[in-house]
Amino acid sequence: MSSTETSPKELLLQAAIVHVPFDGWSQATFDAAVTDTGIExxxxxxxxxxxxxxxxxxxxxxGDAEMVARLQSADxxxxxFRDRIAAAVRYRLEAVEDKETVRRGTxxxxxxxxxxxGAKAIWGTADAIWNALGDTSEDVNWYTKRATLSGVYSSTILYWLGDDSENHADTWAFLDRRIDDVMQIEKLKAQVRDSPVLSKLMAGPNWLLGHIKAPQKASGVGLPGRWDPR
Incomplete structure (x- = not known):
């Protein structure tokens, strides 16, 4: 198969999307896609x-791939940085042509x-955003960044699905508020690190968390992260 040839799975997806608003991501939709494409x-x-x-x-x-492509071409x-994250989430939602397909997926x-x-898909979106924005974290921050963004993204999706404001202005305002909330948490963490008293209280937990490594640094273990005893 050439790189430009549409795969059977892509053909099935293209055919299924027409039926999703009516039948959801169901067996009926899949059967209709098989019939429409003529695939055995x-x-x-x-x-x-x-x-x-x-x-x-x-x-x-x-949809994730479309978002990444747009991020890579955007100035x-x-x-x-918080605005880059907001732009990425916005690009991801704007990649959707029919909101009903996402509603049915939800x-x-x-x-x-x-x-x-579903949780894995949301995590994958957050991971794609951080990677596209050049995240280089190698420790527990790799996980916390993606977990936090997964929460922001999933809550924004739910708001967006019910948003009928012009050009989804209310959704983008909601997204900005969620990111501002996250930034407050980051400021609090920085204050703890800079505090002579609180930093000592957190020395034990920080030592423990410091041994957690990002999965891209785990060689051949096949796990989502690893413990570094050093």
């Missing part, structure tokens, strides 16, 4: 063992059977 059922089942769930995850990953040089990944997939 055995082939479709082999590339999407969980049917529309796999297509929903692919749709999310494609962010004169922006404060309903799907709220189900207990797929909640872990």
């Amino acid at each position: 059922r055995a082939v479709a089942n082999s590339i999407c063992p969980r049917g529309a769930v796999d297509l929903a995850l692919m749709y999310h990953v494609q 962010l040089e004169d922006m404060r 309903a799907l990944f709220a189900l207990p059977a797929y909640a872990a997939d």
Whole structure:
């Protein structure tokens, strides 16, 4: 298959998106996509063992890729870092052509059977944003940055889904408030580090957290992070 040829899974996703607003990311949508594309059922089942769930995850990953491409082409040089993060989240939401596809996806990944997939997708978005913005953290901050941004992103999505303001102005204001809240936490952490008393109280926990390393530094262990005994 050439690099420009559309894969069977991409064809299924393109066909499924038409049906998602009506049937959600469901078996009915997957069956309709198989029929519309003419792809053999055995082939479709082999590339999407969980049917529309796999297509929903692919749709999310494609949105992340569009966001990263826009970040890489945007001029962010004169922006404060918190504004770069806000821009990234905004770009991610603006990558969505039909809000109903996300609404249906939110309903799907709220189900207990797929909640872990949804959480992983949100984490993946946060990771893509930090990587695109040049994050070089190698310790526990690698995790806290992504966990915090995952919370900001997921809460912003829920607000955005119910937002009918012009050009989603209310959503962007909500996003700015959430990021401001995070920045307050970072200021508090800096105050603790600079305090002669509080820094001593946190010496033990900080020593413990200092041994946690980012996953990209874990060589061959296959885990999301590692403990460094040194």
